[in-house]
Amino acid sequence: MKALSAEDRGWWRHAIGYEIYLRSFLDTNGDGFGDLAGITAKLDYLKWVGVDVIWITPHYPTPDHDHGYDVADYLAVDPRVGDLDAIEHLIEKAHALGLRVFTDVVPNHTSNEHAWFKASVANPTGPYRDYYLWKDAKPDGSPPNNWVQHFGGPAWTLDPGGSGQYYCHLFLPEQPDLNWTNEAVRAEFDAILRFWCDRGVDGFRIDVAAGLMKHPGFADNPRIREVRLEDGPARIFNSFEHRYDLAQVSTVDVYRRWNKVVEPYDAVLLGELGVWDPVQFAHFVEDGTALHMSFALEPGLTPWKVDRLLDCVLGMAEHAGSAVAWEITNHDQHRAPSRLGDGDPIRGRRRALALTTLLVGLDGMFFVYQGEELGLDDGRVTQGGLQDPISVRNPGDHNDGRDGARTPIPWTPGARNGFTSATTPWIDAFDRTDVETVAVQEADPASHLHHYRALLRLRRSWPGLAQDPLLALKRERVDATHQVVTVLRANTLVVANLGLDEAEVAVPGGAWTVAFQSWPLHAPTGQPAAETVPAETTVVLVRTAD
Numbered sequence: 001m002k003a004l005s006a007e008d009r010g011w012w013r014h015a016i017g018y019e020i021y022l023r024s025f026l027d028t029n030g031d032g033f034g035d036l037a038g039i040t041a042k043l044d045y046l047k048w049v050g051v052d053v054i055w056i057t058p059h060y061p062t063p064d065h066d067h068g069y070d071v072a073d074y075l076a077v078d079p080r081v082g083d084l085d086a087i088e089h090l091i092e093k094a095h096a097l098g099l100r101v102f103t104d105v106v107p108n109h110t111s112n113e114h115a116w117f118k119a120s121v122a123n124p125t126g127p128y129r130d131y132y133l134w135k136d137a138k139p140d141g142s143p144p145n146n147w148v149q150h151f152g153g154p155a156w157t158l159d160p161g162g163s164g165q166y167y168c169h170l171f172l173p174e175q176p177d178l179n180w181t182n183e184a185v186r187a188e189f190d191a192i193l194r195f196w197c198d199r200g201v202d203g204f205r206i207d208v209a210a211g212l213m214k215h216p217g218f219a220d221n222p223r224i225r226e227v228r229l230e231d232g233p234a235r236i237f238n239s240f241e242h243r244y245d246l247a248q249v250s251t252v253d254v255y256r257r258w259n260k261v262v263e264p265y266d267a268v269l270l271g272e273l274g275v276w277d278p279v280q281f282a283h284f285v286e287d288g289t290a291l292h293m294s295f296a297l298e299p300g301l302t303p304w305k306v307d308r309l310l311d312c313v314l315g316m317a318e319h320a321g322s323a324v325a326w327e328i329t330n331h332d333q334h335r336a337p338s339r340l341g342d343g344d345p346i347r348g349r350r351r352a353l354a355l356t357t358l359l360v361g362l363d364g365m366f367f368v369y370q371g372e373e374l375g376l377d378d379g380r381v382t383q384g385g386l387q388d389p390i391s392v393r394n395p396g397d398h399n400d401g402r403d404g405a406r407t408p409i410p411w412t413p414g415a416r417n418g419f420t421s422a423t424t425p426w427i428d429a430f431d432r433t434d435v436e437t438v439a440v441q442e443a444d445p446a447s448h449l450h451h452y453r454a455l456l457r458l459r460r461s462w463p464g465l466a467q468d469p470l471l472a473l474k475r476e477r478v479d480a481t482h483q484v485v486t487v488l489r490a491n492t493l494v495v496a497n498l499g500l501d502e503a504e505v506a507v508p509g510g511a512w513t514v515a516f517q518s519w520p521l522h523a524p525t526g527q528p529a530a531e532t533v534p535a536e537t538t539v540v541l542v543r544t545a546d
């Protein structure tokens, strides 16, 4: 894309993004695995849905222990998804349609099959040893500290080369963490970012963005509750305060450097921070010289606990404003209707739309996760078809597994829902019903898809919804069942009633009409604003001439 004016550089602040979980989007060559050509084939659809940016999950060669987040070569394309030509073609076509393309970069760790790690193991005195975090065992031979990895078990594994040292991994043993104090590692990633920018990539979603630097003392993390062996990996991980392994302020320096690397390309840095504290979060994004923005992940991980959800949303909005990228579902989280509905997907869908409409009315990018526009709840995977290492390596009913969010997009009714012609796709999921498919919903103006699209298009056609300065962001919590948030701009008022009873709306003077109501699907619009908003519903009101 051509160079941007200073004013246009902040384009992303009001944009709509769309996460593509590559292997489950569309398979065009019949190997059961989604590919880059599948994305290219559906760009027109995505444009029609109303998104501005697509983010593609990792497309690199990988032994696939963590579904692509274990990268074996950052400068190449996994042959199962295509090649360099395929990605360049995709980017070219996206740009021609006015869509931007973000790719995933995974800097916290590599695959254990990356050439750097192999050399690091093979030669403990060679230049690659220090690319990773090697530490001596304690005198009794046990790991250097009490850190645990996200997917269950210690964050340390003994050197397979027999040196007696341990290497650090915040995820699987097959995902060794890089040593970001090493200038050579930093230089490698400068080159990686340039390589993809030179191919036209418009931005990077940065995986585990808070993990890069570790505290130099490598001390034990404080334990905040008892760790029980029967707990699932997420609960065990959250039993510690991650004081020394995550969110070190020194990591911000890495992004200040990256910011300079991508600046000549006008590319954007989007972190996956995993930082809950809004003040700490703001350090990573606040002055635009480090990360440009970061995902607030908590709304996508929280069940329908309105107080908690709103504490997070309002805290992030207050401290980080338009540098927050909002989402309520991604490939690591249960799909929103499954998570939010207390067992009732219809209620979950209603709540998801209420929350989405509020977030679309705030400053900052909003990301749709593929299939969210269809109102999909978690897909069902056959027992033998489980893929996620969290499930496969931690048998037991922990509900931490991510496969339900990763099942293929249902394009058409019928076998395999038009995702693939293969009899065995990479993940063995039950087919979706006809009404869940893109084809059926596209043809039905009363579908979830058309309703969702109307919301996204409103943000475009009514720039005042997210671009005019925020005049007031207010929360009214009358009691446990009354939870109302209002977002006021010059010509727009968003009223989110997330409580259990209908709520009165205090509309400022002038004439206001309803431009969108999150529920029921296709609630009428264009009429004067009502005095009340139904429970678990968000309305967008626009000022009209008196």
Ligand code: BGC
Pocket (backbone or CB within 6 Å): 066, 069, 070, 106, 171, 207, 208, 272, 331, 332
């Ligand atoms: C990615 C996950 C992945 C993990 C380790 C996350 O943030 O989104 O899918 O398992 O990083 O790379």
